[in-house]
Amino acid sequence: MRHPALLPVLFTLSAIGCDGKEAPTDTSTAATVTYYGDMEPVIVEKCGSCHAPGGVGPGDWTDPETAKTNAFVMNVYVQAGKMPYPAADPTCRDYEGSHRLHLTDAEKALFQAWVDADAPLGDEAERTPGLSVPDLSLDDTDITLTPFESHEVSVGEDRNEYWCVVLDNPLTETRYVTGLDVDIDNRQAVHHLLLAIDYGGDAGIEYGTDGKQRSFACPDPIVESDWMLLHAWAPGMEAVEFPEGVGLKVEPGQQLVLQYHYYDDDPATPTGSDQSGYRLRTTDSVEIEAQMSAVGPTRFNITAGEPAYSAADKLRNEWGDITVYGVFPHMHLLGKSMRSWIGKSGEEDVCLIGGGYDFGAQMTYMFKEPAIWPQGSNLNVECTWDNSAESPYQYNDPPQNVTFGEGSDEEMCFALFYYAFAG
Structure with a gap:
């Protein structure tokens, strides 16, 4: 990435682990810690977004038997500070979802007490009603941006590929984006996505094309000088939602470009194809235009x-x-x-x-x-x-x-x- 100039911005750029109860402090009490009575609320809320069917993490920790079988390994990662994954410290500045990304000392002690007691399931009648894995996707999007064709990923000797696609702009009137989510097709290969507006309407020209191609290789520069970034996605990222009354302006006719960075640590092995895209939640007006x-x-x-x-x-x-x-x-x-x-x-x-x-x-x-x-x-x-x-x-x-x-x-x-x- 080149160092960006700020305002007005023409951008020049190139989770998860496991509310808890006070943990027991002696062996007799530790034996009473059970999955159904104590651990399930913690695991479902703080581990389930990744370690559940369809999640990016291994195992379904929301399944009682699976959690019991893997309790020792889970606890090793918890006590080593590797689960949840490192995340921003909310005591610096609190952010949406921070409660899911950190375990308190009491919750870590609860894990340890459960494992010390041989990870009993307990009485199913003790289950907390209404538990469900947090849904971190946007369910009220109104615009879908999908590439016109699937791309066969082909990394070079440096294990990287940069590929850009001009997306169809479906807008017939000015809209403001208040939420963004992604649909990742090939999680094995996608390193990052960049969604941008090309103000010149000639995406690709700085990469040596005639500016009329719908898709093209785009390794250098990372983005063109007249692109304004709307969103960047990387592994582990959740949907982005702006505060009420705030949004990103997008006009009909503006050229929307999606840059893909693919990475494969074994270039000799086929990586497959990819057709990842975006889903946007939009509105017709906002009080504050963000960039x-x-x-x-x-x-x-x-x-x-x-x-x-x-x-x-x-x-x-x-x-x-x-x-x-x-x-x-x-x-x-x-x-x-x-x-x-x-x-x-x-x-x-x-x-x-x-x-x-x-x-x-x-x-x-x-x-x-x-x-x-x-x-x-x-x-x-x-x-x-x-x-x-x-x-x-x-x-x-x-x-x-x-x-x-x-x-x-x-x-x-x-x-x-x-x-x-x-x-």
Whole structure:
């Protein structure tokens, strides 16, 4: 990604684990912890969105027998802090769905007590009525954007492929997007999606086409200079919903482009085809028109073997007070954590994002209370990577220096944020 200019934004860019009860503290009480009486509400609400039929995680932990059989393994991940996956710390700035992405100390102790008691199911009569796996998709979308044909994924020797498709714009009047969701066809291959408006109506021309192709390879630049980003998706992400009265403007006749980044760590193995698309919830008017931009460093060299290498960047607000509605932290496989904050000399920093990062569980964090980015202050972003041999997603043996790039085996550090002018 090139470093973006902000306003007006012509964007230049390239979860999950397991409300709980106080955990028992002695062996006699621990023996009373059961799946039906204690664990099921925690597992269904906080694990079920991934570990259930149709989820992206292995196993159906909402099935009592399956949960019992796998209780020991589940608890190992819970106690090691690997489940739930690393997510933004809500004490920095709370966001929608934060309660599902973190276990309290009491809930972790409850897991341990259940396993120590040999994971009993208990009496089915103790089940909490009305439990259901959270539905994280949008069920009230009114526009579907699907590529005109399926694409046969073909990664190169670098294990990456970038493919762009011009989508049919079905609008006959101006609409405002208030929610976005994706339909991922080939989860094995899709690394990210970018949905954008091409204001020139000639998508592909900066990639060497005549600007009239409906689909084309698009590896460099990451996006064209006249594209404005509407949404970015990466593995683990949930649907995005804006606050009441806020939306992204889309006009009839505007060219909509969907960029696919495919990645396969074994180029010799066929990856299959893909026809992933978008579903949008729209309305005819909003009070506030939102946009999207990004901040992040592009010049860094992550030292081989370094378990905590950091790089940072900042953008000064020269345009007027800005409301920030949410942030999508994006790094690649070696990403360990990101923090983002608003700061001005002599004033207390305003925290936006802080906490762990996992490539397989990325999210757009939509804030419960939007943040104000005052004119004259900086929006700061700092990323930390783990390039040690023990890094969970390490792809080099031995580790090598890693620099900025769009490939999954290169690195990025961007805080993509939804914003609007305040007032």
